[in-house]
Amino acid sequence: SQQGEEDPQALSIQEGENATMNCSYKTSINNLQWYRQNSGRGLVHLILIRSNEREKHSGRLRVTLDTSKKSSSLLITASRAADTASYFCATAFSEGGKLIFGQGTELSVKP
Amino acid sequence: GAVVSQHPSRVICKSGTSVKIECRSLDFQATTMFWYRQFPKQSLMLMATSNEGSKATYEQGVEKDKFLINHASLTLSTLTVTSAHPEDSSFYICSAPHRGGGSDTQYFGPGTRLTVL
Numbered sequence: 715s716q717q718g719e720e721d722p723q724a725l726s727i728q729e730g731e732n733a734t735m736n737c738s739y740k741t742s743i744n745n746l747q748w749y750r751q752n753s754g755r756g757l758v759h760l761i762l763i764r765s766n767e768r769e770k771h772s773g774r775l776r777v778t779l780d781t782s783k784k785s786s787s788l789l790i791t792a793s794r795a796a797d798t799a800s801y802f803c804a805t806a807f808s809e810g811g812k813l814i815f816g817q818g819t820e821l822s823v824k825p
Numbered sequence: 826g827a828v829v830s831q832h833p834s835r836v837i838c839k840s841g842t843s844v845k846i847e848c849r850s851l852d853f854q855a856t857t858m859f860w861y862r863q864f865p866k867q868s869l870m871l872m873a874t875s876n877e878g879s880k881a882t883y884e885q886g887v888e889k890d891k892f893l894i895n896h897a898s899l900t901l902s903t904l905t906v907t908s909a910h911p912e913d914s915s916f917y918i919c920s921a922p923h924r925g926g927g928s929d930t931q932y933f934g935p936g937t938r939l940t941v942l
Contacts, residue, residue, distance in 0.1 A: 747931070756918065756935040757869075802868060810922035810929030812859050815869045 720803060720816040728824050733790040735819040737803030738783075744808050746779055748788050751800045751818075760788075760801075795825045827853050827923040831934035838909055839942055846904045846937045848875075848919030854899035855921035859931070860892075863916040875902040875919075909941045 720737045727733055737746070748760040763770045763779045763786065770777045776789040790797055800820050804813035828851040838844050848858055856877045861869040873894055874882040881894035893905040902921075906913055918936040922929045 749933075754916070754938070757920075757933040759930055759932075762930065804869075810857070810924070810931075812871055812874055813869075813920070813931060814871060815861075818868045 720819050722819060723817065724820045724822070726822040726824065727793055729793060729795055731793055733793050733797070733821055733823070735788045735801050735821070736785060737787070737816045738785045739805045740784065743805045744811070745806050746786050747804045747806065747813065748777060749802045749804060751802065757802070793823045795823050797821060798823050827932045829919065829921050829932045829934040831919060831937050833937060834935060835938045837940045837942065840910055841908055843905055843907045844909055844939060846917055848902045848904070848921070848934050850900045850921045850923070853923045855923070856899060858896065858902040858919055858921045860894065860904050861918045861920070863918060869918060906939065909939070911941045914939055914941045
């Protein structure tokens with residue numbers, strides 16, 4: 715079953731612009747994670763934010779979490795063509811437990 | 826960092842045959858592993874939780890007799906798709922949690938693309 719919804723489903727931007735993706739979920743969580751997947755390939759873990767955290771940064775990535783609204787956002791700043799991929803949020807009910815994935819956002823960054 | 830491998834990376838089989846997919850944690854032990862399925866242009870759907878030394882836990886709607894899971898050791902879980910049919914064609918991905926940096930991070934295998942003719 716899917717826990718989350720992501721929007722937009724697809725996003726096309728120019729290199730250098732910022733990309734924002736949103737994720738909403740339905741139930742209480744332990745943590746929320748963002749992953750990246752290049753076409754037909756495995757997943758790459760980007761960032762984990764715990765339910766008691768509100769914001770986290772990693773390089774050009776910024777993740778926010780609003781547990782009252784049950785939503786999270788991923789911001790990629792100064793995007794590059796190499797950022798073109800599908801991005802998924804995933805929620806976990808316990809640390810190290812199973813992940814329930816959102817529908818994903820397909821990001822295309824044009825050079 | 827922690828590495829999870831899958832074998833084979835790609836398999837093509839005839840309808841009615843069984844296919845075994847292996848998931849290995851290469852440099853850490855995993856008492857639990859997870860199996861996901863991903864159809865083209867869709868998200869990952871959790872199929873089951875593989876537990877070392879005990880029965881797997883299947884998600885609702887996943888047939889346990891069709892998707893046999895065996896967690897034979899602390900580094901190996903196998904998923905066998907029995908009597909495969911074309912609708913089972915999909916990308917199968919496993920993951921295993923590993924504690925590092927103060928948190929349990931899921932490490933994903935590279936996936937196995939199954940095509941059933």
